[in-house]
Amino acid sequence: MIKLIVNGSKGRMGQAIIALAKQDADFQLAGEVDLADDIHAAAAKADVIIDFSLHDATLGVAQAAAKNKKPLVIGATGHTADAKKAVAAAVRGIPVVWAANYSTGVNTLFYITRKVAEILGPGFDQEIVEMHHRLKQDAPSGTAERLAQILAEVKQKQLAELARHGRHGIVGERTRDEIGIHAVRGGDVVGDHTVIFAAPGERVELAHKASSRETFARGSLRAAKWLIGKPAGLYDMQNVLGLK
Numbered sequence: 001m002i003k004l005i006v007n008g009s010k011g012r013m014g015q016a017i018i019a020l021a022k023q024d025a026d027f028q029l030a031g032e033v034d035l036a037d038d039i040h041a042a043a044a045k046a047d048v049i050i051d052f053s054l055h056d057a058t059l060g061v062a063q064a065a066a067k068n069k070k071p072l073v074i075g076a077t078g079h080t081a082d083a084k085k086a087v088a089a090a091v092r093g094i095p096v097v098w099a100a101n102y103s104t105g106v107n108t109l110f111y112i113t114r115k116v117a118e119i120l121g122p123g124f125d126q127e128i129v130e131m132h133h134r135l136k137q138d139a140p141s142g143t144a145e146r147l148a149q150i151l152a153e154v155k156q157k158q159l160a161e162l163a164r165h166g167r168h169g170i171v172g173e174r175t176r177d178e179i180g181i182h183a184v185r186g187g188d189v190v191g192d193h194t195v196i197f198a199a200p201g202e203r204v205e206l207a208h209k210a211s212s213r214e215t216f217a218r219g220s221l222r223a224a225k226w227l228i229g230k231p232a233g234l235y236d237m238q239n240v241l242g243l244k
């Protein structure tokens with residue numbers, strides 16, 4: 001049995017993960033940690049830790065996991081570039097899965113977005129549209145950021161140079177290489193992402209729509225199982241699913 005600690009246990013994702021883990025004979029829930037609890041004490045009891053709390057909490061969880069030499073699955077999104085570097089430095093000695101999105105469908109979208117961008121090339125304008133529920137704190141979503149990152153990698157340029165977050169006013173013509181990223185918020189939408197490739201006379205759209213948090217929860221538990229016994233390193237869901 002794998003002893004599991006869930007950080008952010010009272011949240012929407014934490015609750016979904018706990019409900020699934022309780023039905024899975026491979027897991028024993030060894031601790032539920034939220035704001036008022038001590039992650040260091042809990043980490044000592046774990047075989048693996050899953051964190052779906054807040055971007056601000058990730059460094060503390062990473063330090064607790066590293067100190068106790070426990071594998072870690074990071075689900076929280078919305079980190080700044082500096083915060084990402086600090087977390088990556090903190091977890092150097094342990095195996096970690098860190099993914100913007102734990103759904104199998106979205107990881108397939110990541111994979112085919114790269115392929116479609118390579119096939120269509122620079123003649124197609126690229127835009128990303130995401131929609132999430134009204135309570136989501138960060139924008140754009142970590143998944144939209146990852147999709148934009150993949151498009152920038154295919155263009156062999158830095159995303160910071162290409163990203164165009166929304167448009168307003170007299171912005172002028174679209175530049176050839178910019179990547180438009182648009183965050184829509186409302187209602188109880190779990191997570192929609194569309195990547196648009198548009199050229200004169202035609203358009204390709206790749207879309208994924210999540211209708212339940214269970215898909216992310218299931219993926220994070222799959223990642224947690226996969227991590228047991230892995231060497232120290234930073235992995236993502238593409239590693240877990242064997243897509244790279």
Ligand SMILES: NC(=O)c1ccc[n+]([C@@H]2O[C@H](COP(=O)([O-])OP(=O)(O)OC[C@H]3O[C@@H](n4cnc5c(N)ncnc54)[C@H](O)[C@@H]3O)[C@@H](O)[C@H]2O)c1
Pocket residue numbers: 007008009010011012013014033034035036052053054055056057074075076077078099100101102103138216
């Ligand atoms: N990677 C993915 O596949 C994926 C999918 C869905 C959501 N997310 C991300 O997961 C995070 C959680 O999402 P949610 O919808 O469950 O949010 P939520 O607000 O419902 O839950 C977050 C929980 O974390 C707790 N928390 C905050 N700071 C904490 C700390 N320092 N220590 C311990 N617990 C703390 C809160 O009290 C709350 O219970 C967000 O960053 C969200 O963007 C990622």
